[in-house]
Amino acid sequence: MEENGRNKALKAKKNDNFSDWYTEVLITSEFVDYSAVSGVIVFRPDGYFVWDAIRNATNELFIKAGIQNAYFPLFIPEKFLEKEKEHVKGFTPEVAWVTHAGDSKLDERLAVRPTSETIMYDSYSKWIRSWRDLPLRLNQWNNVVRWEFKHPTPFLRSREFLWNEGHTAFATQAEADAERDVILGIYEKVLEEYLALPGIKGRKTNYEKFAGALRSYSIEHLMPDGKAIQGPDFHSDGQNFSKAFEIKFLDKRGKMEYVYQNTFAISTRELGVLVATHSDDKGLIIPPKLARIQVVIVPIYKTENRDSIIDYCKKIKKELEDSFRVFLDDSDAYSPGWKFNEWELKGVPVRIEIGEKETKLDEATLFRRDTLAKSKAKASQIKASVESIMKDIHSNLYKKALNFLSAHIYHVDTYEELKKMAGKGFVQAPFCESEECELKIKDETGMKTSNIPFSANPPQGIKGKKCVYCGKEATVIVNFAKSY
Known part of the structure; x- marks a missing residue:
């Protein structure tokens, strides 16, 4: 795809070289860009819009659940990090430190x-006395920095990322435990209804x-390359x-x-999972719910019929813009074919093509990005048709x-x-939950424990199963996977 010196066709193929394809699609589509700092990315408007939509949807559900926002x-003073030994041990290798203000230490x-x-x-x-x-249930939306030394990958392994941090306090353990299903339910709802992403809770x-x-719970995704995240x-x-x-x-x-x-937290890592899972x-x-532009209208005209076709496109746009985020691409700088490829690259869910034939028949040609299929719709039915396609x-x-x-x-014994x-x-696989077995499996196969899925672990337990590694009695069924 090259016109006026701009070549934006993807070179890598998803099934041949997933890693190269993933970074190429992010950069070429102008979803994100690299910054001058290694491992830190720039969210361009299309990418940031997706995060904004995820944040707004999640935040609305938090507020309905009684959680308040703060900042x-x-x-963070070093002495604070040192107060909880296990916590500081887990984060010290990734902490970026401020040691000077100007020339003063x-x-x-x-x-x-x-x-x-x-x-x-x-x-x-200071705030909790009685x-x-x-309960005190606060959340903040912010950025955090974790200076990981692994190979940085946009969204998946970024040194700075955006997320929510929910921090709640209760009088009893039972009240605190009851919050787990509420929060995981909120995340699951957002993943399914906005990102169109499934996951495994456990x-x-x-x-x-x-x-x-004491215990951690997660929703785990599977990437197209077979790795978990x-x-x-x-x-x-x-x-x-x-304490x-x-x-x-x-x-x-x-x-x-x-x-x-x-x-609890959801982060911009989800944008990477979304792109990797759905894109081609x-x-x-x-x-559709996350696209900055949901519908793009591309007119197809000659010099002599340009004005009449553009006027018709504007009529279609006006019919749609109360319900959808619509953009009319009436620029003369690029051909319709170039525009088709450009908007496909950017992932706009629905493209409307309008030429002389469509104006005469009082209709429009609709193209859907996911299946690349085209259909016709009468102008009078355009809103209902687009809504159905979305x-x-x-x-x-x-x-x-x-x-x-x-x-x-896969199920193995x-x-x-x-x-x-x-x-x-x-x-x-059945597992004894021994850290020794877990580390040996990781060392010998490259697989980590992803989580202990709720769906594979009935309340009555898994009697009779033997640990996949040591042969002792298993206590749980675990998901093993290579991971990011």
Whole structure:
């Protein structure tokens, strides 16, 4: 695709070289761009719009659930990070430090926020005094920095990313535990209804849990290359942080108690999963609810009929713009064919083509990005036709992703079977939850435990199963996978 010196066709193929294809589609489509700092990306308007839509949808559900937004500082004193030993151990290798202000050395190093538990809980210890102050359920939308030394990949392994941080405090463990299904349900709803992405809910193993948590839960995705990647998560922190930060309250009996806490997040990593899952060799495919431009109208004209066709396009645009985000591409700089390829590259869900034939028949030609199929619609029915196509695109994207996930979940009982399936998807196997077995499997196969899926672990347990590695009695069914 080259016109006026601009060549924007993708060179890499998704099925041949997924890694090259992934970064090429992000950059060439102008979804993101690289910055001058390694591992830190620029969100261009189309990419940032997607995150904005995800944030707004999630935030609306948080507010309905009784969670309030706040904002806490970007800089965290070193002494705060050191208060919870397991927590600081988990994050110290990734922390970026501020040591100077101008030419003056600071008295104490300040961490650039890798996560906000420590800075927030200093405030919580001042605000919570009585059972009347509970529950305290706050969330903030912010950026964090984790200076990972692995190969950075846009969205999937970025040194700076955007997310929500939910931090809640309760009087009892039972109240705190009840929040888990609410939050995971919110994330699952947003993933399905906005991103058209399925996932597997479950508990993380002790080795893979969040630093400082009692238990961690996640929704795990499967990428097109057969690797797993963690999506939104929820952490039951118990009283680990409240004891470290002296977050205490006077209960109804007049006794001092430590609060029980949870943390949870969804991040811009989801944009990478979305692009990787839905897009193809022509470029991005964006679910309709998340597309900055949902409908693009491309007129096809000659000099002598330009004005009449443009007027007709404007009439169609006016009919649609109250319901959809519509753009009329009436530029004379590029040919219709070039424009078709450009908007396909950018992933616009619906393209409307209008030429002399359409104006005479009082209709429009509709093109849908997901299947590349065309159809006709009368001008009087254009809004209903576009709405129907939008719904079908979303449904089709979700079903396709769900079918891929379902087809790449494998069930094994022996270690030999497990090794053969490495890198092909989620491999479900009985497991004893021993950290020793977990590390040996990781070392020998390159597979980590993804999570312990709720769907594969009935309440009555898995009696009679033997650990896939050591042969001892298994306690759970675990998803193993190579991962990002």
